[in-house]
Amino acid sequence: MSRAADILTAAVKAKSAITLGLATGGTMVPLYAELVARNRAGSLSLARATTFNLDEYVGLAPDHPGSCHRFMAEVLFDPTDMRASHAHLPHGDALDPKVEAQAFQARIDAAGGIDLQLLGLGQNGHIGFNEPTSSLGSRTRIKTLTVSTRCANRQYFEIEADVPRYAITMGIATILEARAIVLLATGSAKAAAASAMIEGPLSAVCPASALQLHPRATVVLDAGAASALQLSDHFQHVHPEGQDSVFS
Ligand code: F6R
Numbered sequence: 001m002s003r004a005a006d007i008l009t010a011a012v013k014a015k016s017a018i019t020l021g022l023a024t025g026g027t028m029v030p031l032y033a034e035l036v037a038r039n040r041a042g043s044l045s046l047a048r049a050t051t052f053n054l055d056e057y058v059g060l061a062p063d064h065p066g067s068c069h070r071f072m073a074e075v076l077f078d079p080t081d082m083r084a085s086h087a088h089l090p091h092g093d094a095l096d097p098k099v100e101a102q103a104f105q106a107r108i109d110a111a112g113g114i115d116l117q118l119l120g121l122g123q124n125g126h127i128g129f130n131e132p133t134s135s136l137g138s139r140t141r142i143k144t145l146t147v148s149t150r151c152a153n154r155q156y157f158e159i160e161a162d163v164p165r166y167a168i169t170m171g172i173a174t175i176l177e178a179r180a181i182v183l184l185a186t187g188s189a190k191a192a193a194a195s196a197m198i199e200g201p202l203s204a205v206c207p208a209s210a211l212q213l214h215p216r217a218t219v220v221l222d223a224g225a226a227s228a229l230q231l232s233d234h235f236q237h238v239h240p241e242g243q244d245s246v247f248s
Contacts, residue, residue: 003242004118004184004220005034009044011116011180016048021117021170021178022076023054023128024068027186028120032076039080046082052108053089054119054128054175057164058142060092066156066164067092090140090168097142101168105140108174117178121185121225124148125193125206129169133204138171172210180216183208188224195228 008031012018022028038044053068062069069089077087088107094100108114119127124146130138131146143166145153150163157163175181185194197208198219211217220242226232238245 002034004031004182005038007182007218007220008035008116008118009038012044012046012049015115016045017050018048018115019050019052019111019113021054021114021119021175022051022072023118023120024071025120027184028118029075031118031184035076036079046080049082050086050111051082051088052104052111052114052170053087054117055167055169056090056092058092058097058166058168059164062089062091062093064092066153066162092164092168097166097168101140101142104168105170105174108140108170114178115180117175117181119175119181119183119208121183121190121193121197121208122149123152123189123193125196125208127172127175127183127208127210129167130172130175130207132207134172134207136172136204136207136210139174140168140170142166143169172207176210176214180218181211181214182218182220183211184220185225186222188227190221190225191228194219194221194225195230199230 035044039046053072056068060067064070076082077084090104091100121127124132126149129143129145131143131149134143145165145167153163154160193208196206197211200206200209202209202212229235
């Protein structure tokens with residue numbers, strides 16, 4: 001967790017007017033708590049940052065308790081010096097979600113793209129809400145959520161019928177256009193997806209495997225998420241204790 005926080009902190013220090021791509025979800029909660037602590041301690045400022053979130057659920061207004069808007073406000077934006085007008089998420093309650101998806105992609109492009117994209121990992125290998133078999137060439141659009149993703153999201157909604165079925169999500173090509181990527185995954189429930197992402201074939205069946213194409217993608221795993229890797233001896237050798245290789 002502190003490794004991912006260190007990468008983000010170093011990126012913001014190197015370019016204070018940075019454009020960050022952000023993710024929601026349980027994995028991000030301790031990371032954002034660490035960033036909030038650093039912000040309060042004065043060692044990290046988000047005052048000049050611009051952010052674009054990966055996704056939002058279709059049908060949810062920004063003040064809905066289960067929305068990505070609300071999550072980001074609570075765990076990162078409100079407790080830090082981040083400026084609300086610089087934080088962008090798709091509007092799930094837009095009259096025409098398809099038009100909103102295209103407009104969101106246009107906003108990313110108009111901002112000059114994303115410097116550093118933060119990602120979580122779905123148990124089924126999704127990134128953003130690009131579910132298995134999403135086009136590797138996709139840009140921001142609407143995706144139908146899988147049953148497994150809806151089950152994982154059940155905890156954020158009062159009743160099952162409220163769990164959204166669709167999301168506006170950056171596409172896989174949108175994600176790959178970011179100049180750098182950091183993917184964070186924790187816990188053994190992510191072990192199979194992490195192994196498929198890193199060691200499996202490049203395939204739309206595991207959307208996260210698309211990161212194999214990116215020249216500056218860093219994957220940060222805890223022991224649980226790394227537990228199914230076949231080549232872990234090699235990864236430990238190159239990145240002792242998770243640090244950069246000597247040639248980085
Ligand atoms: C959320 C997102 C998703 C999550 C993934 C992991 O904005 O893009 O890809 O990162 O579903 O979610 P958690 O962290 O809740 O396991």
